[in-house]
Amino acid sequence: MPSHDVMPNMELYQPVQVEDALAIADRLAERAWLVGGGQDTYGWLKDRAKSVDAMIDLSAIESLRGIRETSDGIEIGALTTLTEVTESEVIQQQYSLLSMAASRVASPQIRNIGTLGGNASQDVRCWYYRRGLDCYRAGGNLCYADTPQGMNREHSLFETSRCVAASPSDTAPALVALDATMVIQSSSGVRTVAAEDYFVGPANDIENTTVLRPGDILTAVRIPNTWANASFYFEKVADRNVWDFALVNIAAAFKLSGDTIQESRIVAGSVQATPRRVSNVENAIRGQSRSAATADSVASMATDGARALAHNGFKIPLMENLVKRAIIG
Ligand SMILES: Cc1cc2nc3c(=O)[nH]c(=O)nc-3n(C[C@H](O)[C@H](O)[C@H](O)COP(=O)(O)OP(=O)(O)OC[C@H]3O[C@@H](n4cnc5c(N)ncnc54)[C@H](O)[C@@H]3O)c2cc1C
Numbered sequence: 001m002p003s004h005d006v007m008p009n010m011e012l013y014q015p016v017q018v019e020d021a022l023a024i025a026d027r028l029a030e031r032a033w034l035v036g037g038g039q040d041t042y043g044w045l046k047d048r049a050k051s052v053d054a055m056i057d058l059s060a061i062e063s064l065r066g067i068r069e070t071s072d073g074i075e076i077g078a079l080t081t082l083t084e085v086t087e088s089e090v091i092q093q094q095y096s097l098l099s100m101a102a103s104r105v106a107s108p109q110i111r112n113i114g115t116l117g118g119n120a121s122q123d124v125r126c127w128y129y130r131r132g133l134d135c136y137r138a139g140g141n142l143c144y145a146d147t148p149q150g151m152n153r154e155h156s157l158f159e160t161s162r163c164v165a166a167s168p169s170d171t172a173p174a175l176v177a178l179d180a181t182m183v184i185q186s187s188s189g190v191r192t193v194a195a196e197d198y199f200v201g202p203a204n205d206i207e208n209t210t211v212l213r214p215g216d217i218l219t220a221v222r223i224p225n226t227w228a229n230a231s232f233y234f235e236k237v238a239d240r241n242v243w244d245f246a247l248v249n250i251a252a253a254f255k256l257s258g259d260t261i262q263e264s265r266i267v268a269g270s271v272q273a274t275p276r277r278v279s280n281v282e283n284a285i286r287g288q289s290r291s292a293a294t295a296d297s298v299a300s301m302a303t304d305g306a307r308a309l310a311h312n313g314f315k316i317p318l319m320e321n322l323v324k325r326a327i328i329g
Pocket of ligand 1: 033034035036037038039040041042058078079082104105106107110113114115116117118119120121122123168169170171212216217218219243244245246
């Protein structure tokens with residue numbers, strides 16, 4: 001599949017009102033592709049690995065940008081850039097898990113353009129799929145990464161169902177850990193979905209990574225103040241420190257009383273097609289001290305049910321160690 005420097009010919013819509021964007025998205029449905037910062041989109045279209053008739057560029061819709069404090073938390077417009085999320089004072093002060101995660105995405109240039117909505121909604125990064133091969137996710141009947149010769153070092157440990165691609169997003173685990181709500185609009189109205197339910201795995205839908213359907217626009221992400229000022233931990237392990245996707249990342253929030261863990265949310269990324277909440281560990285550490293002893297006693301539970309592929313077995317101790325480090329803090 002040749003790579004091109006230029007975009008293919010297509011219609012371009014640049015609405016400035018969300019109502020206009022919704023009407024265009026509704027009218028064009030599958031024929032159109034929504035674009036925020038384009039950092040996932042342009043690769044697909046320039047490589048001709050996917051094609052559409054039209055692009056709806058959302059970046060001129062001011063009402064979809066910015067971070068607002070609300071009566072019960074904050075609301076972040078879906079078109080807010082990752083740099084704005086990283087640098088936001090209110091996010092740094094009260095929800096720093098998200099600014100830490102956003103600050104680890106890709107590179108400064110990509111964070112200046114890439115949006116929170118696009119980062120959360122981006123497609124998987126399996127190279128077989130992204131080079132336009134006819135794998136299961138692309139409507140075919142083979143997973144090239146899960147064959148004896150398949151290169152699968154970056155792929156999933158859990159919940160593989162035909163496709164073994166892993167979630168690439170650094171912000172997605174943080175949004176799940178913060179119990180965020182995704183606000184979705186279509187021409188028929190507004191609906192809200194918990195971040196935990198926004199992401200979908202291949203057993204439920206092999207062609208989409210989120211619940212978004214043609215005509216839907218993610219307009220905002222709400223973060224409730226229930227986890228504001230909790231004790232947060234984010235760590236990403238990648239082959240390079242910048243401009244590289246996570247091999248595994250961990251986003252965690254702890255409510256403490258002294259050094260006793262009252263409640264926690266611990267979420268790993270890049271271990272399956274969706275952020276993976278490690279609920280069994282969260283339950284096991286409730287009421288325990290936040291200590292190395294507690295971490296040691298539960299770490300192996302984090303990978304219960306993991307199935308390593310030929311080349312990604314290293315992710316099992318990596319995930320266990322990240323869960324341990326999150327608990328120790
Ligand atoms: C070299 C490179 C390195 C990268 N490294 C990392 C990394 O380390 N960590 C990481 O998390 N990501 C990484 N990425 C991915 C990149 O960060 C994301 O692709 C980017 O954040 C996506 O944001 P965007 O606004 O540019 O998305 P877009 O390309 O505009 O959109 C991505 C997807 O979301 C959909 N979408 C966007 N906005 C909306 C909306 N408001 N409503 C509905 N659908 C929408 C689009 O239709 C598209 O399918 C990397 C990308 C590159 C090219």
